[in-house]
Every structure is written in structure tokens, then in C-alpha cells.
Amino acid sequence: MLTARQQEIWQYLAEYVDDHGYPPTVREIGDAVGLASPSTVHAHLANLERAGLLHRDPTKPRAIELVGRRKAVADEHSRQTTPTLPLVGRIAAGAPLLAEETIEDRVAVPEPLGRGADFLLRVSGESMIEAGILDGDIVVVSRQPDARDGDIVVALVGDDESADEATVKTFRRDPGGRVRLQPENSALQPLYPDHVQILGKVTGVFRSLQ
Missing domain, CATH: 1.10.10.10 (Winged helix-like DNA-binding domain superfamily/Winged helix DNA-binding domain)
Incomplete structure (x- = not known):
């Protein structure tokens, strides 16, 4: 397509x-x-x-x-x-997520994969391979400001509210209440960022087989 x-x-x-x-x-x-x-x-x-x-x-x-x-x-x-969703490029803190300058393209996403979703994001790296999300895959994301334990999320992480590093990880909350962003790759360590801004929940994934 x-x-x-x-x-x-x-x-x-x-x-x-x-x-x-x-x-x-x-x-x-x-x-x-x-x-x-x-x-x-x-x-x-x-x-x-x-x-x-x-x-x-x-x-x-x-x-x-x-x-x-x-x-x-x-x-x-x-x-x-077929309905289309915006494919978001670089995500920056404080900038409107779906501002025109952040949208790389619009991609047709058939039902039911795109149902209730708001945007797409291309994955970079292998931190989620054990969840079936590979480098170069496109994740389908529903915008929401919070997450439940076990949700796969797109989040901005860093030392403070100016954080501008977007990541896809599994959201966990440890017994003491500390947020842990868990990679689904046994070779990698979890993240314990000082600041986390949840942008949305991953609801689907697709890739090109070409």
C-alpha cells in the first residue's frame, strides 16, 4: 500500500x-x-x-x-x-504532537487496526523485539496522558519537563510508586527516568515485508 x-x-x-x-x-x-x-x-x-x-x-x-x-x-x-493516520516524525517536548511540521506523511490504516487510534510512530532500535515490535516497524498509537501497568506506551523521557527523547516501552509502576519503563529485550536494562510524559498507548503494529 x-x-x-x-x-x-x-x-x-x-x-x-x-x-x-x-x-x-x-x-x-x-x-x-x-x-x-x-x-x-x-x-x-x-x-x-x-x-x-x-x-x-x-x-x-x-x-x-x-x-x-x-x-x-x-x-x-x-x-x-481507507482512513489515514498521521505518521509523526521527531517528537519534541512542549510542541503540539500533531502540528504540521511534525507529520512526515499520512498512511492508510485499515480497520480494525486503526480504530480509535490517533497517530503512527516509526520504531527505531530493538528494545521491544520480545513484544514483536521490530526496528523500523510502525506502531499505532491512541493518545492518552496516563497508562496502566503493563501497557506499551509512547513516552517522552528525561531529567526534567524539557525531555524530548521519545521512546516505546512497557509501562510499569514499582511497589514504591516509581515509574519503570521496561524494554522487551532481555539484553537491555529498564529505564527509571526522572520525568515521564505519556503521549499514548500502543494499540497495534505493522511492518513492510518488502
């Missing part, structure tokens, strides 16, 4: 080829969809290639062959009929 950004790039490629008879350059693609970084454009093109929608020759500047128009049309129909 294509993300909104990938669909936008795909549509631009198809329209450009129809109009000109040859594909655009990476710079032209970036200018058209508002991406200043060529590496970001290359990453989206690589995802489209893995999805079987195009083929690239890295030795040539315009060597992009569109090979999957039927699949793209099907994915666009699916995206239009």
Missing part, C-alpha cells in the same frame, strides 16, 4: 511521462512535490521500486521506467477508501 507521499510522486511521474515522453530528474521530482532533499526523493523512489511500480538505472539521470500503473491505480483506490 502506498503512502500519500509515494502516491503523489507516482502520479507526478506518470503525468510527466505522459506529457514529455521521458521521466523527470530527481531535482524536478523534488521541486514538484516539495522535497528539498534529493536523498529523500531517492528513498521514496526506492520504495516505489520495491513495490514493483518502477525500475531505475542508477547510472543514468532520467532512467526511470514505470512498470506498475494498474497496481498504482488499485492502491490509490484503496488509499481513498
